Amino acid sequence: MTGLRSWLLRRLLLGAGQTAAVVLLVFALTEALPGDAAVALAGDQPDPARIAALREAMHLDRPAAERFGAWAAGLLHGDLGSSLVSGRPVSSYLADGFGPTLLLAALTLLLLVPLAGGLGVLAARYEGRLVDRLISAVTLAVYAVPEFAFGVLLVTVVALHLGWLPPTAVGYGGELLAHPAVLVLPVLVLLSRPVCSLARLVRAGMIDALAAPYIAHARRYGIPGVRIRYAHALPNALAPAAQQLARTVDWLLCGVIVVEALFVIPGLGTVLMNAVAERDVPVLQGLAVVFAGTAVVLNLAADTVVFRCTPRAGVVA
C-alpha cells in the first residue's frame, strides 16, 4: 500500500505540472487565435479606434508574456484574476457555473453507473441471446443519435406534447434543485450516450471475464449469480470502463455545452462558450485550471481503479 501512496503523491505532483501545461496551452492557443476580446466586443462595428481603445482598457496592448506572468503571479496567491469584459472576478464566474454543472453531473452519474453496469452485465450474461441482441442494438442505435436530436425529441414529446415535464430550466437559474422536474430531461439526455458506450465496454469486458476459469470455479461453489457477476467478474472487466467513466465525468463537468444550451442551464459549459466567443482570456484560463484539475483527479481515480483491478501489473519484471 505504501507503493500506492507514493504513486498517488507523485501523480498529484505531476498533476500540478499538467495543470500548468494545460493553462499554458490554452493561453497560447487563445493568443494564437485570430481576434481578441476587443475585436470580439466590437463585433460588426470594427472601428479601429474603438478597438484600440478597448485594447488599452483591457491591457491587451501589453505583451502576452507579461499578461500571463501577472496572471500566474496572481494565481499563486489564489487569485484567478478578473474578466476582461465585465471586470468581475473570475472566481465568481466559476462559482456560478459550477453549481448547476455539479448538480447535473452528480445526478447523471448516480444513474449512469448502475444503469450502464447493469445493462452491460445483463448483456454479457445472455451473450448472443435475445436480451443481449436487444441491448446491443439499442445501445448502438442510441449512441449514434446526437444529443441535440435526442434532446429535441424528448422535449417535443415529453414536455410539449404530453406536458409532463417543463421543457427547459429557463428562469430557474441557480435554484435548480428546488425544481427537480426541470432536471429530468437534461439528465436523460446526458445519460443517453454515456450509458451506451459504458454498457458496451462493460459487456465486452464481462464476456471475457465470465468465461474465465475462476468464474466457473465460483459457480461450482454455489455463489449466487448476482454476486458472481458483480463481485467476482466485474472487477476484471472494470479497468477500461473506469477509464471511459472518467472521461464521461470529465465531460459532464467540463463540457456539456449542447445540453446546457438546449435546456438553458447556466453551467460551466455556457461559461466556456461565452468566454471563447468573447475571448475573455482570464476566464478561459480560470476554466482551464478547473478543467485541468478535474481531469488530473479523474485520471488519477481511473488509473487507481486500473491499478486495483490489475494488481499483478505492479510486479512485472
Next chain:
Amino acid sequence: MGEAHAVTANTENETARIQDLRVEVGGRALVDGVSLRLAPGRITALIGASGSGKTTTGRALLHEYPPGATVTGEVRVPDALVGYVPQDPATVLNPARPVAALLQDIARTQVRHLPRRARRPAVRERVLRALARARIPDGDTLLHRYPHQLSGGQQQRMVLAQALLTGAGTLVADEPTTGQDALTKQQIARQLAAVARQGIAVLLLSHDLEVVRSLADEVHVLCAGRIVESGPPEQLWRSPRHSWTRALLTRTEPAEPAEPAGIAAPPRDTVLQVRGLTARHGTSPVLHVPELRLPPGCSAVMGRSGSGKTTLARCLAGLHRTYDGQVLLDGAVLPRSLRDRTREQLAAVQYVFQDARAAFDAHRPVLDQVARSAIRLRHRPRPQATADAERTLRSLGLAGDLVRRTPAELSGGELQRAALARALLARPRVLICDEITSGLDTVTRRSLLTHLDGLLRADPDLSLVLITHGRDTAALATDLAVLDAGRLVEQGPADRLRTAPRHALTAALLQTAPDPRSLPDGPVPHR
C-alpha cells in the same frame, strides 16, 4: 484404513457414480468406458500416466467436459455441490480480487440462517478454520493478498481451503499435493484422511504414489483413458496384474548423480553465482541469500512451500527485479530485468514456470509457441525451428498431433513438458526448472529425468537447477541448497546433506515419508 471403514460403515450408500463414461473429442477418446463408485468416507484414487484421462474423468463429476466433446455414459452425483481442487490452481484464483473474496462468499452462503449480526464473525470463523484445515498457518495475512502474491504451494492450499469450506459431500482433488514440500504434503494427506473421516467421498487424482498408497481405499489405474486395473492399494502394490500397473508402481531408483563427464571433476567452475541477494516483494524482504554458486551439473533447491524458491529462481531468470545484490553468469553481472538482457543472456538462463498453463498463450498451438525459442534465441529459420521443436517434444513424450493443439487441449503434465521443451530449445547454459516433475507420473517422471540426465552428460557445461519437493527428483542433483523462510540454511554436495544434514529441516525434507496417519498433528516447523 480399517478405521475409516469403521467410521463410515453406516453410510455405506454410494454418493457419486460414473458408469461407462466415454469422452470423445474429434474422434479421439480421452476417456473410454470408465466406471467409478465413490462412497462417503472413502478415498478413491485414480492413478495413471500423464495424459491418461484422470483430469477428464474427475471433471466429469462436475459435469464439465472439453469443448466439442461427445459424451456418453452416466454420471450421477446426488449432491449438487462437488468440491474441486484443480490441477492448475492459479487459473481458478481471481486475479483481480484478494483470495479472501471467494472464501468469504462461500462461507456467506452457509451463514444465512444466522441473525445478521452474527454472520460476520461466523464467516470469519469458518474461513479461518478452513485455512487451518488446508494447512495454511499464517492464513490471516495471506487472506488479504492477491493470488499472484502467493507461492505456488500456497495457491494450491487456498484452493483446497475453498473446497473444504464448501462442505460438499464429494471432493475431487486433482494433484492436491503437487508443489508441496514433504512436510506439508504429509499434512495435506492427513487432512484428506480427516475429510474422508467426516463422511465425504474423495476422488484423488494423483501421481504421488506414496500419498495414494497411504490414503486410498480403492485405486483405479488408468491407461489411455481406460481403467486397466482396480483394487485396494495393498493388493495392487503387492501383486499388480497389469504390466502397466507394474511399470507405474516400480519405485524410482535414485538416478545416479550425473558426475561431470570425463575426469575434469575438481576445477568445477561456477556457472552462475549469486552475491548478497536480498529480494523483496513490494517493500518486505522475502529472500536473503548471501552467497550461492551453481556449478555445472545438477543442483537442487529445496525448501518448504513459500520459502522463496520460486522467488530465487525468478531473480536468476530476470523475472524479479526488486532485489539487492548481484547475479553473475560466468563472472559477468547479469542485468536485473530480462528486458535488459541480450538474446545470448536470455538464451543462457532459461526458466521453466511452476504454473505451466499460465505460461502459455491460450490462442496459439503449443508447437508454435515452443518453436519460437529456437527462432528468436538461436536464429533458426522457421521450418528448422519447428522440426527442432517437434523432436524435442517427442523426446519428452509429446508427439504428433497433440502438440498442434492449443494449451487448453493438453493435460497438465503434457503442458509441463511442453514448457520444458520450450526452455530446452534455447540451448541454455543454466536451466531452472520449477517443480517440473510434480505433475508427472512415475513412469513419465523417470523418463524425463533420464532425458535431463542425458542432457547433462551431453553438455558438461550445463547447469541444471531443479526446484523440487520430490526426493527422487532431487536425487539427480550433485549439489543441494535448502531454503527456509527466505534464508539459505544449508548448501553443499548432495551426498553430505543426505548423509549428514546439519539443519533439522534438511533432514526432514530428505528423509523418507512416514505414514501420514502416524504423524503427530502438531505445529509445523515453519518460519
Next chain:
Amino acid sequence: MTRRGPGRAGRWACALAILAVPLLLALFGPLFAGEPGPHAASFTAGGGHLAGTDFVGRDVWRQVLLGGRPVVVAALAATALAYAVALPLGLFSALTHRRWLDELLMRPLDVLLAVPSLLLILLVAAVIRPGAAGIALLVALVNIPDAARAVRAAAAEAASRPVVEALRMQGESWARTALGHVARSALRTLAADAGVRLTGVLYLVATAAFLGVGAAPDAADWAVMVDRNRTGMFVQPWAVALPALLIVALTMGTNLLFDAALTGRARGARAAREPRPDHPPADDPYPGPSRWEKPTP
C-alpha cells in the same frame, strides 16, 4: 453448439446487411447523384424532391447520395489513425515496467484530455486552418489520449500475465508480444471501444464543420447534414432523419460486425459445461490406440 450455429451466421448476415446500405451509398452514391438543380425554398417537402429540400433548398436525396464518402472516409481514417498511434502507446505503457516511462508517455496525453476536445479542435483549427485531411488528423489527435488510456487499461491485465514473461524469456519481439498476445487478449474490449469511438469521431468531424473548420459548413456530408438541418427537424424531418439513420446504420453495422467476429471466441469455458451424458453408452468397441505414446518402462 448447434443451437448457436445459425444464430452466428445470422449475426454476420445481419451486420453485413446493415453495414451494406451506408457503404454502398457512400461508394456508389456519387455516381447516381447527377447535376444539381436550382435552389428551391429551404425545408420543403415534395415539389419533385424525393426527400424534400434541406436548409439551403437543395435536394436532400442528392445530398445523401453525395454525402457518404467524406463521412465514411474521414471517420474511418480518423478512428484508424487514432488507434494507429494509441495502440502502440497504450500497449507500450501497459507493458513497460518503468514507471517513469509510463508516466512520460501518458501524462503529456493527459494534458490534451484536460482540454475539452471541441475547444481544442476549435482553437487549433483556428490557428492552423487545416483542410479536410487536416481535420481528420486533428480529430484523430484529440482522440489519441483517450484511446491510449483505453488501450492501456484493457491491456494492463493481459500484460502482467506469466505468458508475457514467458514470451520475453523467449526473446520475443516487442511487437509480437504486444500485438500478438496482449492486444489480442484485450481484443473484445478494444473493439467495443473502437466502435464507440467511431461514432464520436463522426460527430466531432461534423461539429467541427459546423463551427467552421474542416468540411465546408454546407458540405454534402451526412454528419454535417444532421447538424445543419436540425432547425428544420419538424418541418422537414427527412433532411435530418435520412443521414442520421445512415450514420446509425454505419456505426451499428461496424459494431455488429465486431461483435459477430468476436462471438464465440471465449465460448470455450461455457461450452465446456454443455454436453451432458444423458443416454447409456453405445456398445462401441475400444476405438483403437490413443495417440499417446507410452514411454518405455
Next chain:
Amino acid sequence: TGPAASGDAAAGGRPRRGGRLRAAFAGGGANETLDPHQANLFADVARAKALFDKLADFGADLSARPRLAASWEPNAGLDRWTVRLRKASFHNGKPVTARDVLYSYRRIADPEKAFRAKASLEPLDLTASRAVDERTVAFVLKRPTAEFPNLLAAFGAYIVPDGTKDFTAPVGSGPFRFVSFAPGRSAVFRRHDDYWDGPPHLEHLEFLVANEESARLNALLGGQVEYAHELTPTTARTHEGKGQIEIIRLRNSAMQAFAMKTDRPPFDDRRVREAFFLLADRKELVQGALSGAGEIGNDLFGKGYQFYADDLPQRTPDLDRARHLLKQAGADGLRVTLDTSAVAAGFTESAAIFRDQAAKAGVRVKVAMGSKDSYWQDTLDSGTLCCYRSGAMPLESHVSQRLLTASTTNATQWRHKDFDALYQQAQSTRNTKDRAAVYARMQRRLYAEGGFLVWGFADWILGTARTVHGVDRRAPANTLDWARFDKVWLA
C-alpha cells in the same frame, strides 16, 4: 410618438394592468451588465430600454422621435442645437435635468473608455455644450449636422443620473425600475408608476437568457416565457397561424449583402461590380438563405426607411449582360474568393447559393470560411468579396459609418471626394425635402456602381404567447417600438 400597437388593441381588447411578462433573449453570459452605455447585445439593449431613456429614439422608418427631449431647435448654421427636456423623473424621484444629460454624454465620450456610442457622439463638442437651465441643453457641434436628432437616438446613448458609476442596482428614468439581476440568467424589473409616458401595464417584467433558439422556442411553447426574441424562419413557418403561439415578423430589420471591395481588382472595375449585381438571383437567395423570411433587396440600404430611394427599378438576374460586362472588363473566367463565416444567420447559406449562381455565368466563386470571432475585423480591410449584414439605422448613419473617406468601417472601401461632398451638402440642408433629393442622388450613384450587393432584407422574428398584446409588428429591430414592454399587456 406614442404606441404603435393600434392593430393589436382590437384583438386584446382594452389594455389590462398587472401581471408578469417573461421575455427570453439570447444573452452574453456572465459578462452581461446593466450599464446602459456598455449595452452591446439585444438583451442588453432591451434591458437598458426598460430602465433608461434616450433623448430621442427611432421610429419604424428610422426617423428620430423625441423621447426625453420634448423638442430640438437648430441655429441657422445647423451647428448649435438647443434641446428642451420634458418633465420626467428618475426612479428615485429626482427630476431628469440638463446636468444628467451632459454627464451621461460626457461619460460616453470619455477618451479613456470605449463605449459604443462614443463614435456616434463624435460630432458633439461636449466641453462647449452646456446646460442653459434645469431642462434646457445647448449642444455645440463641430460641424453642421442637419440630422442631429439621430445622434440623440444613437445606439447606447442613454441618460443616467449625474455621477452614476455603479450599475449593480441602477436608477434610470425608464418605464421599469430595477428589482434584481443575475448576469447571464435573469433580470427582474417592476413598474415605474411615475413614468412620464404613462405607467406600463405590466406589473413585472423579467428578462431571461436562453442562447439556443430551440430553447427559447421550447420555453415559449411550454409556457415558461411569454415572449421569445429572435426565432428562425423555419420556426416561424412551423408555428405561424397554428394558434399555439403568435409569430411576429419585424420587416426590413437586417440588410443582407455581399460587400465588394471597390478599391482592388477585380472590383475596382465598375463593370465587374455591375456584372455581379446582375449575377445574383435575389429571390433564390431569400428563399434559400433566409428560408423565405424576408424581402429582396435592390443594392441599396434601408428599404422602407426615411429617404430610401424606392423609385429605382428592381434589379433582376441577367446573366447575358453580366457575361458581356465581364468580357468587356477582361474578366471572363473570373475567380473570386467569397469570405463568409457562421457569424450571422444566412451567411454560409447565401455564400453557397451565390457560388452556384455565379458559376452559371462562368464566374468561379470560392467560398472561404472565416473565423466567427474576428470575421468583421478580418473582412474590413482585407479580401475582395465578403458576406455582409447590417441592422437597422438611419440612412445617414449608414453613409457616415461606411461610405465616406473617413468612415471607420468602410467595408467596401468606397472613398470618393464627390460622394463625401454630397454627404456634407445633405448635412447642411435644413429642409427635409431638399435633403431627400441629395440622398436620392447619392443612392443613384450607389445603385449604379456601389460596393454593396444588397440582395435582401431579413425579417426579425419574435414569438409571443397568445396572452400577450400590444407588441408592435412594424418596428425593425433596434428601433423604439422593438422590445418595448411598457405598452404591452397580458390578457
